[in-house]
Amino acid sequence: MSAVIEAKGLRMSYGNRVVLNGIDLTVERGELVVMLGPNGAGKTTTIELLEGFRKRDEGTLRVLNVDPAMSDDRWRAQIGVVLQSWRDHSRWTVRQLLDHIGQFYIAYSATETRRIATGDVIEMVGLRDRANAQVRSLSGGQRRRLDVAMGIIGRPKVLFLDEPTAGFDPQARRDFHELIHQLVDFDATTVLLTTHDLAEAEILADRIAILDGGRILASGTAEELARSVAGATEVSWVLDGTRHVHSTSDGTAFVRDLMARHGRAVSELRVKEQTLEDTYLAMVARHESAEQEAVR
16 A cells, blocks of 8 residues: 555644644545544644645645645545535525536546436435435435535545544444445545544544544554553452452453453453443543643
């Protein structure tokens, strides 16, 4: 694989408020990276810099070997974007809007075959019954499906998704997950996605980056992140009528040693592995605690 996104030392401030404080991020071709973090962590600002919607204060940045701040329409024809919300085009029908956007990819893409046919993309996002409806008549979930359709109709090499499933019902969310997996698996699309849905992150991500305070606190698979938190697995058992609870970074080794020492005397053995939510909350709390100590 080769790097599609390369960011180093990204810094960004709004007035006196520091939003990004030295972001380093590399994403390989065909990789799906999910960014997690509390509100104000810098996720959306990072996405906007990568999309070329904002200019950084400091740092170096390349997406498809181009600085997004210096990009042209040919570069943009290789990028798919799903913002948190769109508020225009209300009088267009779904089909008209997608036809119009599709023309951009024909005009500027190096190869016309990259564009997905309007009818196909409408089918892919589950809007077949609303194809001729005006955008303003769509429900919130249907509008979000349309946002996704606008992002993928050009069959982008890089797809940026900012809270894409907000407002989705469970079936729509499952359909979206299958669609994204298809883009990654069959088109080798590189995807960078922000979400507050930890279950979604665990389902989709090849790698998870946890942001807080404008920095990436940790990056890795859900399992790798869990192992980086001390006491990631909780083991409980009863021995001689007394319940014991122990936290360990290696639950398998601990249970093996426990059974070797006590064998059949152990009962009600339970192993609770660290969830992504546990890991995320622990890392954010640890970072915020460290920040408070630094202020003191």
